[in-house]
Amino acid sequence: QEQYFFFRGRAEEAKRDLLKGERQLRFLMGIEATDGRIIRPVDDPTMARVDFDWYDILAETLTRTPEIRRQKWRVKEQEISLMAAKNNLLPQLDGVALQRFLGLGDELWRADSNQLPFAADGSQAFENMTDGDYQEWRLALEFSMPIGNRQAKLAVRNSQWNLAKAKAVLEDLELELSHSLTDAVQNLDASYQLMSTAAMQGLSAKKQVDALRAQFQEGSVTLDFLLDAQRRLSDAQVAFYRSLMQYNLSIVEVHYRKGSLAEYCGVLMQEGEWPQKAYWDAKIRARQRDASYYLNYGYTRPKVISRGKVAEDGLDASFDPMASTPLFEPSDSSEPTPADTENLELLPGGPTEVPDVDPADTPGSPADAKTLESVLKVETVSAETPTNASDPVVTASSSEAFDWGALEIK
Template sequence: MGIVSTGRELSPPCTDGSWVFCSWVFCSWVFCSWVFCTDNASHNAIADEPSYPILPEQRSLQLRSPGQLLQVAVPQTPRPPTVADPQFDAPPRNLTLNEAINITLGNSQVVRVLSGVTASTSGRTIYDVAITNTTIDQQKGAFDPTLRFNNVWNQVENPIGIPDPLNPGNTLIGGTQSEAFGFDFGLAKKNLLGGTSNLGVVSNRNHITPGIYPLDPSDRTATEFSYTQPLLQGGGKAANQAPIVLARIDTERSYFQYKQAVQRSVQGVVEAYWALVFARTDLWARTQQVEQAKFANDRTVARVESGDANAGDLAQTELALENFRASLLASQASVLQRQAALLNILGLPPYEAERTVPVTPMLEELITVDWNQINELAQRERPDIIELKLILEADQQRILVAENQARPQLNGVALYRWNGLEGVAPAGNRVRSNAGDFEDWSLGVNFSVPLGMRAERATLRQRQLIIKRDRANLDQGLHNMQQLLALSLRNLEQFYAQYERYKAVRAAARRNLEQQLAQYNEGIIQFIVVLQAIVDWGNSVSSEAQSLTQYNTEIARLELQTGTILQEHNVVFFEERFRSIGPLGRCGKDACYPRSQPPSTSVMRYEEGTQPSEEYFDLENPVARKKPDDEDQDHAKDLDPEMDVEFEKIDKNKDGEMSDEEINDLLKNRSALRTFSNFLQKQLRRE
């Protein structure tokens, strides 16, 4: 570096144009930054921070409109069925219960559960377990070696003022230039005992001008090995690996939470399926009631016109008809709601071109349940009980950490260092120290402790109390498990007993209907008695179907309470993997890691059916055994309830309208009464 002679005026710090160059570079950088920020300010989304050198203050609310957010394509489907447009005439699609469960499991990226007449998300997905599994490696990362590699190039020029020996009134500005290169290498590794090993290499090269020095340039090196071992707090394998064990427990908890959601989903499919079967059976029964009420009302209208009945009789039949129509509307809505709930939990859109028809027959035998066996099975297999056990295991690990942290800090330290020096002597020859000539070592024990250790002791007490609390929660979980098992067992036997009783009621209702119809044909009783018999028969069909569907649904619920519903349906989980960045980073080959854990779609438990499930209830004409005579069939006339009743004269030529007297005679004729029996046979026959 040159010497500049100065008087009282200051000269530029350099005369080689470097100051001008630096100023030009700085101005260019400012200008380019301003152009870049100005150009991008109009293109960046409002959610991004503006790229200004100095970010402005946020002095207003900047909220994006919904149109500026991410837009997702919604599947376009036709209008779903409603009571105004039930679409019952759509082509049927037979659906077995096995297929329904398999479709649900295949669409279970997000697990859905049944909630009344709809399905909602359980909050669990097939990715949850794999996501939680990553925390194990995150905790293991604390024991991975850490590599440090630093390089530093420095140039330092220090100007100094010195007296001018030739002119005492003048000052010369001079200085020295120091060029240095620093190299720092380190490798540290923590072990499961809490100790930390460290290997380090440090090298510094210096060159100073102007001047003559013993070594210039000089290289100073040091290689050291150190080890620090906690003896009390932070020491021990159990306390140091506790975070890894906790991460594994959290992964298991995530798995059993996901498994419980899938179990509830399978049980929900079974419940939705049988609920649809009952709704369809109830709809059939209510439809028959409406048809009979319409016929009765039309017949009463004709009798009123002929003077054989009064307005009170007509009002009674009209009221019965409207009540039956209201019940039919509710049954139609129930079918649509139950069908929509089944499609929802299956993961299908609310509209389908084909009408879903359940075809799986229901179980009609009473299953035997071993009370002690299902209790033992439930405490071993129920995911919620397993989760409570895992929580206790996690508490044991956390109390190990708390006990370790409640100790004083006592660390043993050891260090050994090899120092070296080499450089160029003024004569130009290179000299260096011999290996092992200069060595450092250090041994020590470090101790520190908070007086009283209030925070640590409080944390330990907290963990001790948490263990007692979670143990009580486990006892409560077992208590609740037994109560739910007892409830399912009571419901199971209750629903089956009700099914047997309603089955007997249905048989009695059929006999009653046949008897009342026979007496009505003889003119012994009024038609309202026959109508009541039809109502009782329809209600008995609905009650029988409801009790049997409840029984089959309760079987699945009992399997859910024991935690074995997936095993009973042959549902297992398999691991899907994906490639991601491996230990060698972007320069190496990607490694395979867990991605998701979807359930299998191999349910083959239930019997395959060939007809609608409600047909297994023997939905047939309740008066099918009452066959009219051939002579009566020749004289019988079918009545269309949708059209006005028109009476025609019946004679040899079958022409001309009947007079009022002939109509009255016809209403008294038994063959006309048997027309109602033919109507029942036609309307109650399953299409």
């Protein structure tokens, strides 16, 4: 009877936690707390092994992550500021043209007009100026260059310091994201191994319960041993489902780290139409650029860091990723040079493959999982076929620790 109430309390506690999580989901969705229904997921959690190519997801992380893209635009801004500061070091040569009408007279202006020249007594300056008899003009070339250029050089040094700071922040951000992605991939492999171990534990617990039940029916063991085995079987079931949940959360974490979480959740974005005024302005700008002559008068030019929107279905082989500072490699050149993200050198200590568990090497594991009646009630597993090269490859290895098809999990 004590075991019965123990299991009943565990079931009531699990139901309480389930309803609490459902109410939190309703709050995030902005709907009422109770409407007589319970929200539950439509899709079953996947149990298939998901493998990501490390080089592909690292390049995708350094290309699609919003933090990286935002910092690259800051580097672009500092490069433009440095270009403007260097242009101030150039000497200034101006062409000047001037024409003026002079107004001369004893008085500035009065009501009566006397039309007297400026040399006569009582002449008016305003009348002489409007007559246009006295004019002067000037054509000149003015050349100016500060001695030492201290202010301009100080501005250049300040811009160089800001650019170096922005690049250092970008390198630190790339390093941090690469470590976070490594942790996510290793956590994914470890979660799968823990799920496999929990499933094998459940199979072993089920086998022990069946054996003790047969012995109890024969009268060779007491009821206490059977109830204790059933309790361990219940704990194994809970551990399996928790590890299954953690494994699916690990898949989500990898997509979050590499910037494809919205696509993984089925959320796609598309730019709508612009107002007609924007198309008119773009046409005017295009005509102006076509009729103008491009003059490259600056010392340096910032490199291109964006070539348009990034495809949401993954990386395209023909798409040139945004240029950036070389990853983890300081540059001695004063000119900012973009990095080639296709040939990145990875830090040592990348993701390591966690070996699969061999049932033959596991003590107490069944020789043939298909002959066992599983107590882990899970429905059949379906693996989604990847739609493009950048999607994760879902494979079912023949060297798994057990046969998932033998589990009747619900």
